[in-house]
Amino acid sequence: MKVNPNTIPHGIALLQNPLLNKGTAFTEVERDSLDLRGLLPPHVQTQDEQVARFLENMRRLPDPLEKFIALSSLHDRNVALYFRVVCDNLDEIMPLIYTPTVGLACQRFGHIFQRHRGMFISINDRGRIADILKNWPYKAGIIVVTDGERILGLGDQGANGMGIPVGKLSLYTACAGIDPAICLPITLDMGTNNEDLLADPYYVGLRRHRVTGAAYDELVDEFITAAREVFPSVIIQFEDFANHNAFRLLEKYQDKICTFNDDIQGTAAVALAGVLSALRVKDTALMDEKFLFLGAGEAATGIADLLVAAMVAQGTDLQSARQRCWLVDSKGLVVQSRSGLAAQKLPYAHDFAEQADFLSALKALQPTAIIGVAAVSGAFSTEVLETMAEINAAPIIFALSNPTSKAECTAEEAYYATKGRALFACGSPFAPVQCCGKTRVPRQGNNAYIFPGLGLGAIATGAMRITDEMFLAAAQTLAAYVTPADLEQGSLLPPLTSVREVSVHIAVAVAEVIFERGLATKSRPENLLELVRAHVFDPRYPSYV
Numbered sequence: 001m002k003v004n005p006n007t008i009p010h011g012i013a014l015l016q017n018p019l020l021n022k023g024t025a026f027t028e029v030e031r032d033s034l035d036l037r038g039l040l041p042p043h044v045q046t047q048d049e050q051v052a053r054f055l056e057n058m059r060r061l062p063d064p065l066e067k068f069i070a071l072s073s074l075h076d077r078n079v080a081l082y083f084r085v086v087c088d089n090l091d092e093i094m095p096l097i098y099t100p101t102v103g104l105a106c107q108r109f110g111h112i113f114q115r116h117r118g119m120f121i122s123i124n125d126r127g128r129i130a131d132i133l134k135n136w137p138y139k140a141g142i143i144v145v146t147d148g149e150r151i152l153g154l155g156d157q158g159a160n161g162m163g164i165p166v167g168k169l170s171l172y173t174a175c176a177g178i179d180p181a182i183c184l185p186i187t188l189d190m191g192t193n194n195e196d197l198l199a200d201p202y203y204v205g206l207r208r209h210r211v212t213g214a215a216y217d218e219l220v221d222e223f224i225t226a227a228r229e230v231f232p233s234v235i236i237q238f239e240d241f242a243n244h245n246a247f248r249l250l251e252k253y254q255d256k257i258c259t260f261n262d263d264i265q266g267t268a269a270v271a272l273a274g275v276l277s278a279l280r281v282k283d284t285a286l287m288d289e290k291f292l293f294l295g296a297g298e299a300a301t302g303i304a305d306l307l308v309a310a311m312v313a314q315g316t317d318l319q320s321a322r323q324r325c326w327l328v329d330s331k332g333l334v335v336q337s338r339s340g341l342a343a344q345k346l347p348y349a350h351d352f353a354e355q356a357d358f359l360s361a362l363k364a365l366q367p368t369a370i371i372g373v374a375a376v377s378g379a380f381s382t383e384v385l386e387t388m389a390e391i392n393a394a395p396i397i398f399a400l401s402n403p404t405s406k407a408e409c410t411a412e413e414a415y416y417a418t419k420g421r422a423l424f425a426c427g428s429p430f431a432p433v434q435c436c437g438k439t440r441v442p443r444q445g446n447n448a449y450i451f452p453g454l455g456l457g458a459i460a461t462g463a464m465r466i467t468d469e470m471f472l473a474a475a476q477t478l479a480a481y482v483t484p485a486d487l488e489q490g491s492l493l494p495p496l497t498s499v500r501e502v503s504v505h506i507a508v509a510v511a512e513v514i515f516e517r518g519l520a521t522k523s524r525p526e527n528l529l530e531l532v533r534a535h536v537f538d539p540r541y542p543s544y545v
């Protein structure tokens with residue numbers, strides 16, 4: 001964040017501005033010139049000392065939700081310190097501010113609510129959304145918006161879903177260095193059909209069932225128009241909408257404005273990166289694989305579409321590429337003879353006998369890879385996993401559902417049932433597993449590896465659109481950062497600790513596509529890496545005098 005010493009507030013107003021506050025780290029000179037004398041205890045601390053103090057206190061707290069609350073209130077007080085804590089301790093902190101704790105934080109959102117963050121726009125705000133957005137005091141560059149209808153694998157959380165846009169935007173800064181001052185989390189309160197929430201006195205949203213149809217579409221449309229009027233070059237990320245809206249809205253807006261759907265496109269890119277790593281271990285090509293998805297929603301068809309795009313980019317024809325991907329939904333294997341299939345499933349409805357469930361589809365199709373994205377915990381049973389191990393020397397097994405309570409299987413289950421042969425990735429974090437005399441280190445196939453870097457590339461270039469080609473470039477870049485040592489220990493993605501560096505290179509690859517396709521509003525400089533790095537926020541305190 002750029003600080004102009006001539007315009008920063010003085011005294012209490014400075015201490016109460018979370019984007020500018022340094023707390024006990026204000027220096028003697030700053031205390032004198034910014035009217036802080038007497039408002040702080042005399043001993044001046046370094047930011048490093050503040051980080052250590054915070055961590056000491058946080059680690060004493062009894063459970064992840066308490067730690068989540070402590071981290072949120074640190075963010076409320078001192079944004080730079082919050083990001084120092086997060087960036088320097090990503091492995092420890094990310095599961096507390098994001099998957100899996102953020103799921104619980106959404107479920108408990110009304111009960112743990114302390115302070116405003118981001119913006120809420122409700123169905124009652126029709127006709128005045130632009131005026132409402134003008135209440136936001138900063139110039140937004142990235143909006144993450146949800147309507148709370150499908151929060152992770154936890155279903156309808158209504159306005160409590162706000163935890164997700166807040167968490168995603170924290171990762172924009174933590175994982176790619178996006179300036180926190182331009183991040184705006186938004187929840188569209190369309191009502192909720194979650195009866196428990198409607199009966200909960202502390203629920204933060206409207207007491208009404210969800211609006212649907214034209215009223216819903218008109219509100220989204222007014223929101224999109226208003227956001228672009230108030231923040232002209234803003235990127236809008238759709239997050240955790242239900243299937244029936246997610247695909248429609250993406251199709252409606254992706255060619256008109258700078259937008260993407262993280263659950264469809266971001267998840268697809270990280271999954272493709274994981275698959276590309278698995279191919280290196282197996283020494284096979286994409287076209288040699290057969291993918292069976294458990295689930296046929298946003299993540300499933302998003303991943304399938306990107307796998308197909310990658311195969312087509314390698315010269316395969318579209319039909320043969322699609323033939324490598326199969327879906328199982330709640331009614332069984334998706335095949336041609338089934339009626340009433342949603343549009344996104346049709347490319348994968350092949351000519352094949354109906355199969356009632358995942359296990360029978362698995363036995364009939366003999367896939368090389370299974371990808372779980374249906375939020376059905378335990379769906380990758382021992383029998384499923386052992387069957388995969390019988391069919392394949394190195395079965396690809398991705399259990400991507402979120403949070404941990406919804407995972408199709410645990411890392412241990414996947415490795416034990418396959419005698420350590422599984423090429424495994426997971427949606428939530430799992431600890432390393434000892435199996436058959438080896439240590440297996442599973443990594444998260446989570447879109448957090450993709451969207452921060454993609455957003456950074458889009459901001460640095462002033463992108464007009466976000467395209468599938470950019471997600472392909474992001475996936476390939478991510479995959480290139482998986483080292484032979486990673487593969488050796490079964491890791492299909494780089495360590496989380498490298499995500500800031502990887503994000504910068506994803507941003508460069510995405511920027512390359514943006515310039516190439518004439519989608520930039522800024523002119524192309526000599527050096528894209530320099531351009532991208534110039535947009536990276538540094539959480540170390542600047543000097544104000």
Ligand SMILES: O=C([O-])CC(=O)C(=O)O
Nearest residue numbers: 099152240263402446447
């Ligand atoms: O938030 C996450 O961990 C991944 C994601 O987008 C989802 O599960 O909806």
Ligand SMILES: [Mg+2]
Nearest residue numbers: 152239240263
């Ligand atoms: Mg999501």
